[in-house]
């Protein structure tokens with residue numbers, strides 16, 4: 001079953017939406033189920049100043065992305081790149097094994113958003 005934290009983030013996801021003038025955007029799809037998500041970041045002084053997400057996916061994907069955005073906010077870009085799928089799942093108090101693949105998307109999308117920012121800045 002789902003932990004209280006997963007249910008909380010599913011019912012009240014944090015940082016939902018889109019940043020119109022985002023500095024970086026990461027969009028990934030889950031090959032297992034076909035769900036998709038995008039993470040938008042605003043960067044200031046090499047830190048994630050703001051972050052929002054849109055998830056077209058299951059409840060576990062929504063909860064993990066919500067948690068990922070919470071973990072990412074205020075972090076440096078290097079720190080954000082080190083947030084792993086496992087970190088997100090652990091932070092949520094675990095996910096049912098059958099739903100672990102759903103947690104893959106969030107960390108990947110965050111990393112893609114950072115890469116996108118760095119590419120636009122000519123740093124990558």
Ligand code: FES
Pocket residue numbers: 030033034035057058059060061101102103105
């Ligand atoms: Fe697709 Fe969970 S079933 S992300």
